[in-house]
Amino acid sequence: MLNGIPLYWYLIVAAAMFCIGLYGALARTNAIAVLMGVELMLNAVNINLLAFWRYLTPESPAGLAFAAFVFIVAAAEAAVGLALIISVYRNMNSIDPEKLDLMKL
Amino acid sequence: MSYAPDDIRRKAKDGLAFIILPLKAMRTDYAFIGVTLIVACALIGVVPILNYLIAPQTPNKAKRETYECGMETVGDTWVQFRAQYYLFALIFVLFDVGGVLLFPFAVAYNSVNLWGVIVVSLFALTLLAALGYAIKKGALNWE
Amino acid sequence: MDIINNLVKDIGDGIAAAIIGLLGQGLAADIVIMAIAAIAVFAVASGGFAALTYAERKIVARIQDRVGPNQAGPFGVLQPIADAVKLFTKEDTTPASADFWVYQLAPIIVAVFATLTFTVVPFAPGVVGTNLNIGAFYIIAIGSASTIAILMAGWGSNNKYSLLGAFRTVAQLVGYEVPMLLNIIPVIMLTGSMSLVDIIERQTGVNGGWGVPFIVIMPLSALAFLISGIAETGRSPFDLLEAESEIVAGFHVEYSGMKFGLIMMGEYMNALGVAVMFSVLFLGGYGGPILPPYLWLVLKTFGVFLVLMWLRGTLPRVRIDQLLNMNWKFFVPLSVINLIMIMILGKVFVSDPALFKANGGILIQPFAQVIIFGASSLALLILALAVVTRRVRKDRLAEAEVLQQRREANQQIAAAMH
Amino acid sequence: MTVAQIVFILLSVVGLGAALLVVTTRNLFHAALYLIASFFAVSGFYILLEAGFFAAAQFLVYIGAISILFIFATMLTRTVRGMVPRNSQWQAALFVSVILFVAMLLIFSPANFSLPFGQGRTFGGAEWQFAEVPNKPGVLRDVPASSINDFGRALVDLNQYGIALLLSGLLLLIGMVGAIWVARERKPREILAERARMAAEEAEERAKAAAKAPEVSVAHAAVAHDAHHH
Numbered sequence: 001m002l003n004g005i006p007l008y009w010y011l012i013v014a015a016a017m018f019c020i021g022l023y024g025a026l027a028r029t030n031a032i033a034v035l036m037g038v039e040l041m042l043n044a045v046n047i048n049l050l051a052f053w054r055y056l057t058p059e060s061p062a063g064l065a066f067a068a069f070v071f072i073v074a075a076a077e078a079a080v081g082l083a084l085i086i087s088v089y090r091n092m093n094s095i096d097p098e099k100l101d102l103m104k105l
Numbered sequence: 106m107s108y109a110p111d112d113i114r115r116k117a118k119d120g121l122a123f124i125i126l127p128l129k130a131m132r133t134d135y136a137f138i139g140v141t142l143i144v145a146c147a148l149i150g151v152v153p154i155l156n157y158l159i160a161p162q163t164p165n166k167a168k169r170e171t172y173e174c175g176m177e178t179v180g181d182t183w184v185q186f187r188a189q190y191y192l193f194a195l196i197f198v199l200f201d202v203g204g205v206l207l208f209p210f211a212v213a214y215n216s217v218n219l220w221g222v223i224v225v226s227l228f229a230l231t232l233l234a235a236l237g238y239a240i241k242k243g244a245l246n247w248e
Numbered sequence: 249m250d251i252i253n254n255l256v257k258d259i260g261d262g263i264a265a266a267i268i269g270l271l272g273q274g275l276a277a278d279i280v281i282m283a284i285a286a287i288a289v290f291a292v293a294s295g296g297f298a299a300l301t302y303a304e305r306k307i308v309a310r311i312q313d314r315v316g317p318n319q320a321g322p323f324g325v326l327q328p329i330a331d332a333v334k335l336f337t338k339e340d341t342t343p344a345s346a347d348f349w350v351y352q353l354a355p356i357i358v359a360v361f362a363t364l365t366f367t368v369v370p371f372a373p374g375v376v377g378t379n380l381n382i383g384a385f386y387i388i389a390i391g392s393a394s395t396i397a398i399l400m401a402g403w404g405s406n407n408k409y410s411l412l413g414a415f416r417t418v419a420q421l422v423g424y425e426v427p428m429l430l431n432i433i434p435v436i437m438l439t440g441s442m443s444l445v446d447i448i449e450r451q452t453g454v455n456g457g458w459g460v461p462f463i464v465i466m467p468l469s470a471l472a473f474l475i476s477g478i479a480e481t482g483r484s485p486f487d488l489l490e491a492e493s494e495i496v497a498g499f500h501v502e503y504s505g506m507k508f509g510l511i512m513m514g515e516y517m518n519a520l521g522v523a524v525m526f527s528v529l530f531l532g533g534y535g536g537p538i539l540p541p542y543l544w545l546v547l548k549t550f551g552v553f554l555v556l557m558w559l560r561g562t563l564p565r566v567r568i569d570q571l572l573n574m575n576w577k578f579f580v581p582l583s584v585i586n587l588i589m590i591m592i593l594g595k596v597f598v599s600d601p602a603l604f605k606a607n608g609g610i611l612i613q614p615f616a617q618v619i620i621f622g623a624s625s626l627a628l629l630i631l632a633l634a635v636v637t638r639r640v641r642k643d644r645l646a647e648a649e650v651l652q653q654r655r656e657a658n659q660q661i662a663a664a665m666h
Numbered sequence: 667m668t669v670a671q672i673v674f675i676l677l678s679v680v681g682l683g684a685a686l687l688v689v690t691t692r693n694l695f696h697a698a699l700y701l702i703a704s705f706f707a708v709s710g711f712y713i714l715l716e717a718g719f720f721a722a723a724q725f726l727v728y729i730g731a732i733s734i735l736f737i738f739a740t741m742l743t744r745t746v747r748g749m750v751p752r753n754s755q756w757q758a759a760l761f762v763s764v765i766l767f768v769a770m771l772l773i774f775s776p777a778n779f780s781l782p783f784g785q786g787r788t789f790g791g792a793e794w795q796f797a798e799v800p801n802k803p804g805v806l807r808d809v810p811a812s813s814i815n816d817f818g819r820a821l822v823d824l825n826q827y828g829i830a831l832l833l834s835g836l837l838l839l840i841g842m843v844g845a846i847w848v849a850r851e852r853k854p855r856e857i858l859a860e861r862a863r864m865a866a867e868e869a870e871e872r873a874k875a876a877a878k879a880p881e882v883s884v885a886h887a888a889v890a891h892d893a894h895h896h
Contacts (some may be wrong), residue, residue, distance in 0.1 A: 004668040005714065006876030008774045013678045013711070015770035017685050017704075017827040019763040024689030029750045032694060032739055036701050039732065040685050043708050046720075059808045061817040065827045067720055068206060068817075071727050072834045075202040076841035078732045079195050082739040086188060089743040094848035098753055110498035118393040126794060135713045135721075137282055138367050139673075144286035145363040149356050149510065153340065156506035160339050169344040171407045171502070188851045190415050191738045193572070194731075195849070197422040199842050200580065201731040204429040205723045206821065206831065207587075208385050211436035213818030218607045219595050221822035226588045231835035233584050233841040236576065245576045246845045275669065350699065381814065382719050389722040392730025396702060398736050403695055415741070420736065442814070 010051035014077040018044035031085045035078060042074045192244040196236060203232045253540045257374045260285070286367075289377050293366045297516045298328040303550075304557050311561030332509070340505030343406060351404030355507045357397040358514030364390050365521040370445050372534050372541040383444040384432050387525060388425070391480070394518065395421050398499050401511070402472035407500035413498035415483065416568065421577040424479040424486075430583035431473040434466055434590045435529050441508060444528055452535030460618055461532040468586050468625040470530040472579055474552070479571070484560040486571060523552040582632050586625065593624060679694060681707030698736045705729050719817075721773045874877050 017040055026036025046067050053063020089095050092102075210217070210225050239245050251258075264281050270391075271277040302317070302325060309316030317324030342351060365387055367377035380386050386616045395418050402414020436442050453459030463470040479486040500511050527533060527548035534541035536548075566574075598609040599617045684703035691697045705728040712721035749762070810816070820826040 003724075004671050005674050007676075009674060010711065010715070011774040012771060013682065015767055015774060016682050017708075018676075019767040019770075020682065020685040020689055022766065023759050023763040026762065027752050027756035028689065029753045030694060032736065032743065033689070033697055033749070036688055036697060036736065039701065039736075040688065040704065041729075043705065046724075047708060047711055050712055050715050050717050050720060054717065054809070058716075058807050058813075059816075061813070061820040061826075063733070064717070064720070064813070064817045065820060065830070067717075068209075068821070069830060069834055071205065071723060071872055072202055072838060075198050075727060075732060076837055079198055079845045080841045080848075081734055083191070083195070083849035086191060086739055086742050087848045090188075095743055096753075125747075134378045135718060137285065138364065138380075140279070140282040140826060141286040141289055141364060141377070142360065144283055144656050145290055145360045146356070148287075148290055149359045149363070152506050152510060153352065153356070156336055156338075156340050159336050160505060161337075162339060164339075164341060166344075168339075168341050171343050171345055171405070183535050186415065186738075186741050188742060188849050188869050190419055191735070191742055191849055192846060193419045194738050195842060195845055196576065196671045197426060198731045199838055200426040200429070202727055203835065203838060204426070204433070205727055206834075207430075207433050208382075208442065209719065209814050209818030210822050211433045211818070212440060212442060213815045213822070214437040214591070214594065215440045215600075215603060216459060216606075216815065216819055217822055220824060221819070221828070222591045222595050224824065224828045226591060228835040229584050229588055231583060231832070231839050235839045236580060238839075238843050239846055240502065240577060241844055242850060244850050245572065245857055247572050347695075350696075380718065381811075382722055385719065385726075386722050389725040389730070392726055394736060396729060399734070400699070403737075411741075415738075418734065422731075425730075 005057045007051060009057060010047060014044040014047040014051070017041075017047070029096050029098065031088070031097055031100075035081050035085070038081075039074060039078065042054065042070060042077075046070050163212060189244075191248065192239065196239050196245065199235055203228070253372075254374075255540065256372055256542055258334055260288075260375065261292040262476065285377065289517050290363055292371075293517050293520070294513065296520045297513050298332075300447040300516055300553060301331070301512075302328050303553075307554070307557050308561045311558070322595050335506050335509040336580060338505040339439065340507060343502050345403045345406045346502065347406060349404075350400050351406075351502075352507075353405055354397045354401035355503065355510035355514070357400065358394055359510045359517070360395040360522065361390055361397070362514040363516035363518070366524075368444055369370075369524050369528065370533060371545055375542070376445060379443055379445050382442045384442045384447065384529070387521070388429055388432065391428075391518070391521070392425060393515065397514075401503070402499040405499075407502055410499045410501045413501070416422075417499055420482070420568075420571060421480060421571060424476040424579075427472050427476040427575065427579040427583045428480060429586055430580070431469040431476070432529065433587055434469050435462055438462070438465070439592065444501060444533070448528060448533035451532040458614055458618055461530060461535075465618055465621045466530075466586075466590065466625050467622060468582070469590075470526070471629065472583055472586075473530065473556075474526055476575070476579060478519075478556060478559065479575070481519040481522055483515075483519055483556060485563040485565050487565060497514060519556065520549070520553070523549045523556065526552050578632070578636055582628075586628060589624060589628060590621070593614060593621060670714060673710070677710040677714070680704075681711070688750055692751050694740045694749055696736065698733055699738065700738060702729055702733045705733070715726045719814055 020056045021037045021040030021044060022040075024040060025034050026035065026037075028034050049063055049070065053060075053067070056062060085095050088100065092100060094100070206228070207225065210221070213221075263284060267281050267284070268277050270281065301377040305327065306316040317327040320326035320330040342348070364666070368380050368383045368386055370376040370379070398414050398417050398421070402411045402417075405411070435447060439447045441447070451458070451461050458465070500508060503511060524545070527545060531546070531548045531552070535542035539547070595607065596609050597612050597617055597620050598604045598607070599612055599614040601611065603609075604611045681704050684700040684707065687700040688697050688704060691700065705724060709724040709729075712718070712724060761781045821831055822828055
């Protein structure tokens with residue numbers, strides 16, 4: 001499975017995915033698209049967790065457990081975040097993060 | 106990329122020998138799924154193309170119209186979707202994610218003591234409590 | 249006897265040996281062999297699809313006192329081929345406003361992922377596409393791809409009714425995926441492995457199992473799995489997605505020609521997949537006396553499919569609110585309670601001396617364990633049914649009262665108008 | 667090149683390409699589909715990492731559940747098409763992302779890619795050895811066959827991750843309660859009743875404050891007035 005794939009390949013791909021997600025989270029004009037960026041970042045984190053688990057401590061379930069908890073956190077985050085977005089849309093008719101400035105002085 | 110006959114004989118018990126054989130070389134059971142994915146995509150992807158080549162193609166404006174009971178399409182595709190759908194998906198996500206964690210436990214069931222069972226029962230009851238809240242709030246009522 | 253029993257395995261080995269002789273050992277031979285095996289899996293799935301469409305039309309016709317297809321070939325056995333020819337020669341229209349690639353890809357995705365289900369199914373001892381150590385979980389995971397394809401079809405058609413139909417379908421599918429998931433867990437728990445081969449061996453008693461199919465040990469799980477499986481594949485009486493009178497034809501109203509055929513194929517393959525899964529998980533798969541193993545699997549699968557056809561032929565379609573209520577307020581809580589019950593029973597009543605030494609509990613004979621599991625599962629089922637029957641009757645009476653009031657009010661209005 | 671390397675490169679092209687399309691496309695539904703393609707590639711990485719269970723879990727949780735949430739939310743908010751792809755701070759965002767990526771690239775790359783700062787592979791006081799791990803023979807160990815079994819046992823063991831499991835259940839419960847409360851549809855009657863109740867509470871509070879300390883209330887009003895001016 002690992003024939004000829006060094007660990008840093010995974011780390012670089014995960015880093016690229018993380019940075020793409022970061023860009024998405026910072027530069028999109030739609031809150032749902034922002035959350036998509038966050039999901040990409042969480043996926044990148046999970047690739048790293050499982051890559052380190054495989055290459056450094058394959059006997060220990062620690063890496064697997066952490067990856068599983070990232071899954072749960074990602075699900076809860078998406079559920080609550082999207083619910084908030086739906087609610088905001090219902091009240092404001094817009095989900096552009098730049099236009100939602102009720103809290104600004 | 107080589108294989109040893111002993112390993113094949115040992116693994117033949119696990120699966121169709123003519124499939125396990127090459128998998129030994131790649132040390133994986135998943136390669137076959139990848140190959141099936143590609144083969145199925147090729148075989149099934151060709152079907153619409155064949156259909157396009159065989160069947161007569163005489164499109165006209167009326168044929169290419171959206172089929173909405175013979176009426177002309179009015180307005181956008183979006184009718185008012187209700188948040189109800191989202192709530193169903195929400196409870197589904199809850200049980201889906203919770204269920205994923207139950208699978209490793211189920212595999213390890215025989216080597217777990219009663220405390221583990223109690224922990225998992227509490228976990229399952231927590232999920233059930235969320236479902237109970239959703240039912241109580243009427244989130245799952247179809248009106 | 250051995251020759252017949254190992255027929256499929258020997259043919260496969262022969263083909264593999266021939267290809268290795270031709271190409272030599274190495275990557276090329278590996279890939280060719282795997283591709284041939286993949287084509288074999290695809291052939292099994294689509295052959296099953298063709299056979300089942302014919303069988304279903306014939307049997308449902310008999311149930312409804314009709315004859316069914318009888319023109320193409322003797323007894324109409326060539327009907328599936330005639331259907332395929334018809335679909336291939338039909339014009340394939342794409343709506344002008346469709347989202348082109350999404351619209352084109354959706355049927356392909358439905359069919360491809362339905363095919364992938366069959367890669368892990370053990371057809372006979374030693375005849376399995378690949379014996380994954382997460383087989384049961386893999387099938388559930390692959391099954392969830394169809395919801396995405398349905399949403400793609402609904403969106404891609406750019407049609408109010410298909411999008412609405414897709415939403416309703418997905419609300420139904422995701423709902424019934426939960427009891428399926430929860431009712432596979434007890435099977436895995438009592439097997440100690442997610443591999444489908446291990447699950448079958450546990451039921452046939454090869455590796456110190458009970459030698460009893462899981463349907464005897466967990467009738468409640470089996471029933472819940474079967475019903476949610478039927479709902480998951482959207483078959484009658486849960487075929488709201490094709491309720492012609494309500495939402496035209498659901499999400500695939502815009503599809504014609506072979507793309508429609510592919511969606512049908514995906515749905516049938518999913519139904520077949522559920523039947524195969526049920527026979528593997530709860531009926532002991534290929535295990536059985538006298539007959540060769542692959543024949544047993546075919547027989548069991550066809551038996552399960554017969555039940556599906558029977559339900560389709562006799563039951564009226566349920567309403568969508570009943571459908572969703574039944575799932576979320578009955579099946580899911582019942583499955584969780586059942587799961588907890590089995591978890592605790594399995595720890596209290598132990599039949600394996602080694603486990604007894606490790607974890608304690610009450611040591612009993614294996615058959616006593618089977619009886620305890622089966623009896624408590626049945627008791628829970630009867631209890632739940634009793635509670636639900638009372639509740640549903642109350643609801644229905646209340647509903648009837650409301651309807652009666654409305655009717656009276658309408659009559660009064662009508663009288664006043666006169 | 668081994669087969670695994672080719673598969674890896676294909677998967678990273680699909681995954682990263684889809685990820686790029688997620689953050690640039692104008693159509694939110696297409697963005698969701700590209701997100702699914704990206705999840706699919708990540709699931710392939712898990713298979714390459716011999717974590718088959720997580721590949722299937724990725725399929726079930728991300729592709730089967732979370733992306734459905736995204737698509738439903740997209741439809742409910744009716745903002746699918748014609749989205750402006752970039753906001754006003756996109757240059758800054760791009761700059762930060764690229765800088766971060768370059769930094770990580772330098773850290774994670776093997777020694778022959780030598781860092782322009784620090785000594786060899788030393789960065790931030792720690793020695794980054796892992797970049798070399800798979801190249802050392804004998805260092806890379808196999809995943810034990812009982813991997814899932816061990817994982818399941820650790821997950822429910824109170825001395826390992828049992829508490830974390832219970833807490834994550836609690837997190838899911840709280841998250842769902844919050845999400846249902848926020849997203850559920852209120853009937854117009856309920857909304858009006860809620861508004862009336864809030865107004866009544868506000869008035870009551872104001873009256874109480876006025877009765878309790880009139881001078882404080884005046885000062886508070888002045889402050890509020892001031893703030894309003896700014």
